[in-house]
Amino acid sequence: MPHSKCLHCRSRVWHDNVASGRAADLCPGCGDELEAVTDLSELVGLRALRVRPHLTHRQTADQFDRISRQIRETVAAQDAERQRRIDFDGP
Template sequence: MSHSKCLRCRSRVWRDVPAAESAGFLCPGCGSELEPVTDLSELIGLRALRVRPRSPLRQSADHSERISQQIRQTIAAHDAERQRRIDALRP
């Protein structure tokens, strides 16, 4: 995997090729030649023109269900804590 940057249009591009093979790629935004990135801190503040694809594990069918379940559990815990505080204030 390699990251490249275009200082002309202040953008960054991720490619699924080794850094040694990424020379000569053109910026999809403005068409100028992309520069290789040696340190990821060089990408801070640049807009992403091509994002890194998600891994198959993150795209699983039950991923959304797990997130929904965690949200429901958090809401239930907050509701229970709120009710406990209300009950503690009652004489």
């Protein structure tokens, strides 16, 4: 199961790479050792902390650039749509 739990700070952690076989990861919230989860019901009520242990700074920067570009494109598309409506409804 791609989840671990930390009972110390009552959180759950989702793992990108389940196949790595790493049993003992540390909680990104408090640094305590995470416990394996055998049933999803164990996750109920725990806050979600998601970690991406293999993400490099370069990947993070690329991802930031990609998200920034998507936001700019979305804003531009909405502006164009709004202008189109103004032109259409105009006198």
